[in-house]
Amino acid sequence: MSEIPLPMWVTLPGTVLLVLGGLTSLVGSLGLLRLRDFFMRMHATSMTTTVSSGAILIASILASTAVMGRPSVHELLITLCVLMSAPITAVVLLQAALHRNRERESEEKSTDKTS
Numbered sequence: 001m002s003e004i005p006l007p008m009w010v011t012l013p014g015t016v017l018l019v020l021g022g023l024t025s026l027v028g029s030l031g032l033l034r035l036r037d038f039f040m041r042m043h044a045t046s047m048t049t050t051v052s053s054g055a056i057l058i059a060s061i062l063a064s065t066a067v068m069g070r071p072s073v074h075e076l077l078i079t080l081c082v083l084m085s086a087p088i089t090a091v092v093l094l095q096a097a098l099h100r101n102r103e104r105e106s107e108e109k110s111t112d113k114t115s
Helices: 008-034 038-068 073-114
Strands: none
8 A cells, every 4th residue: 555645734733633533532431431410421422522523524634635636525524414413413312311301200290299
C-alpha cells in the first residue's frame, strides 16, 4: 500500500481535531460510567457524541480532500446527518424516559391510595 504524505495544512488541524474527538469521547464514556441515573447519563453522552463525532468527521474531510485533490462531499453529508440526528435522538429518548417515569409515579400513587 502506498503512503500519500499529507500537507501541513491538513496534518496540524487534523491532529488537533482527532485529539479533541478522542478526549470528548473519553469524557462521555467516563460520564456514562460514573453518573447515577438515565437523565444524567444521556446528558453526558449526547453532548460529547455530537462534539467528538463532528471533530473526527471534519478531520476525515480534511484528509480525504487533501488525498483526492477535490472537496469530499460524501463525508460532509455524513457529518451533517450525524450532527443533526444525534441531538434529536437524545431528545426523543429523554421524552420516552420522562413519559415512563410519569406512568410509574401515577401507578405508585394509585396503589398508595388503594392500600
